[in-house]
Amino acid sequence: xxxxxxxxxxxxxxxxxxGIGMSLVFGxxxxxxxxxxxxxxxxxxTALTFCELLGGNLILAAILTIITMIIVGFFIQGFLLNNxxxxxxxxxxxVTFGVSVFLANLLHKIFSADxxxxxxxxxxxxxxxxxxxxxxxxxxxxxxxxxLLITGLHLVMQYTNFGRSIRATSDNxxxxxxxGVNTKKTYIYAMMLSMGVTAVSGVLIGCTYTFNASxxxxxLIIAFGxxxxxxxxxxxxxxxxxIVLGVAQLLGSYFFGSGVQMLVAxxxxxxxxxxxxxxxFARGARK
Amino acid sequence: MSMLEVKDIExxxxxxxxxxxxxxxxxxxxxxxxxxxxxxxxxxxxxxxxGINKTRAGSVTFLxxxxxxxxxxxxxxxxxxxxxxxxxxxxxxxxxxxLLMGAYLCKSSAERKQRLEEIYELxxxxxxxxxxxxxxxxxxxxxxxxxxxxxMTQPKLLICDEISLGLAPVVIKEIYSQIEKITQKGVTLLIxxxxxxxxLFHSKYAYVMLEGKIVMExxxxxxxxxxVNDAYFGINFSKKE
Numbered sequence: 001x002x003x004x005x006x007x008x009x010x011x012x013x014x015x016x017x018x019g020i021g022m023s024l025v026f027g028x029x030x031x032x033x034x035x036x037x038x039x040x041x042x043x044x045x046t047a048l049t050f051c052e053l054l055g056g057n058l059i060l061a062a063i064l065t066i067i068t069m070i071i072v073g074f075f076i077q078g079f080l081l082n083n084x085x086x087x088x089x090x091x092x093x094x095v096t097f098g099v100s101v102f103l104a105n106l107l108h109k110i111f112s113a114d115x116x117x118x119x120x121x122x123x124x125x126x127x128x129x130x131x132x133x134x135x136x137x138x139x140x141x142x143x144x145x146x147x148l149l150i151t152g153l154h155l156v157m158q159y160t161n162f163g164r165s166i167r168a169t170s171d172n173x174x175x176x177x178x179x180g181v182n183t184k185k186t187y188i189y190a191m192m193l194s195m196g197v198t199a200v201s202g203v204l205i206g207c208t209y210t211f212n213a214s215x216x217x218x219x220l221i222i223a224f225g226x227x228x229x230x231x232x233x234x235x236x237x238x239x240x241x242x243i244v245l246g247v248a249q250l251l252g253s254y255f256f257g258s259g260v261q262m263l264v265a266x267x268x269x270x271x272x273x274x275x276x277x278x279x280x281f282a283r284g285a286r287k
Numbered sequence: 288m289s290m291l292e293v294k295d296i297e298x299x300x301x302x303x304x305x306x307x308x309x310x311x312x313x314x315x316x317x318x319x320x321x322x323x324x325x326x327x328x329x330x331x332x333x334x335x336x337x338g339i340n341k342t343r344a345g346s347v348t349f350l351x352x353x354x355x356x357x358x359x360x361x362x363x364x365x366x367x368x369x370x371x372x373x374x375x376x377x378x379x380x381x382x383x384x385x386l387l388m389g390a391y392l393c394k395s396s397a398e399r400k401q402r403l404e405e406i407y408e409l410x411x412x413x414x415x416x417x418x419x420x421x422x423x424x425x426x427x428x429x430x431x432x433x434x435x436x437x438x439m440t441q442p443k444l445l446i447c448d449e450i451s452l453g454l455a456p457v458v459i460k461e462i463y464s465q466i467e468k469i470t471q472k473g474v475t476l477l478i479x480x481x482x483x484x485x486x487l488f489h490s491k492y493a494y495v496m497l498e499g500k501i502v503m504e505x506x507x508x509x510x511x512x513x514x515v516n517d518a519y520f521g522i523n524f525s526k527k528e
Contacts, residue, residue, distance in 0.1 A: 161391060161396075164384055165388070167384070168377050168384075168388045171378055171379050172376075172378070174339060174375065175375040175436075177360055177363075178363060178371065178440075179363065179368070179436065179437075179439075180363040180391050181388075182358060182360040182361075
């Protein structure tokens, strides 16, 4: 039981990273990025490709993947979404759905349906290995990365001019433009930031689990769960949301068997939605 | 010297024409008021000047530059901004962060602090509540915050939209007394208010809007309140034409 609990908490860190990218975009543009899971798997494959080209240097491959995805974010927002966001968020939602279908099929075409993984030394290393608890270094590493990312992003959002402009745009885009913020550019920066974090999650997922072109949508649902439980747009909430979902999943697996573990996680999600529709960490009352 | 020159602009919402060939002029150092009932098109006009609403015809010139098609963020950098009515504060941000957003284009943090200090002197109430979220402010406090935030951009021309909407008379009086201090600092003002006599009293020149048109204009001191009231409500207006 302790094993499941600890592993659930650590898994929550990984889930939180998946959720952050989505939360950022939703918080700022009120846009649900349905391509989020597929973009994450795209990063996993990008890292895999770089890794093969570089002869197995995963760290360098991860850095190149982050840069690549930031550029991808620039193009998605600058050339696809910005033009259509003027017409409201529903048409943009459809565009992200299109991107999702396109990416899943493109990745299928290029990489076939075989499951792949990113070879690394951490996932076979145990940091704790007792009869009661055994923790993989990879899980712990993901959790630490999550804490680091969330703390870093929180500091940037709270204390820098750039972070303030992102918060202001998310709060009231018109008023933000009257203070001199170019909201279209802010949207692009936000998407680039989101894609950078998504690249990190893609690499970590690739190191932890095997993946193929069609698993993107299941990670989209996890991202959605994390963000809904934590409260859309709240960074600390994302971490809590990830942990709630991770623990629910693993305790579900402990009590009811691994076949229904995700079912338990989603039941918890539904309970949160029914009792706290704005999420556990929704900030400020919305009128 | 003419600071802002709006010439024959037209604004449409779909097929509906909200602004019909409106021209206004604001001279440097003046306080100009724009009077009109709800739905007369005042806010639409302001948003068109600031580049938020797209114009279909006509031109807007600020300090000799054509800004008709410019982005709002660029217009703000030239020194023209509007303080939207108080409901447009950044709700989930503190008062201080709201104000600091006003100095977004200022890259020096020392200068940002100095501007903040000036605003706190103008509105001491904002200093007291600096760490509170804007969502907890009253209507009058929001209005002050909105004006303070706009002043943080260091505008040459400040447009105050619906300056007294829904506020208690005492609060309105306080805001107008700050407005006088703002003009003394050399900021030109275009003020939108629904109260005719107050607008005329505080301004040098006034425009009256009705159904998307300017129906009356002139020196505020020369204007007859009854005539302005008639124009405001559109009474007997066709007879005068």
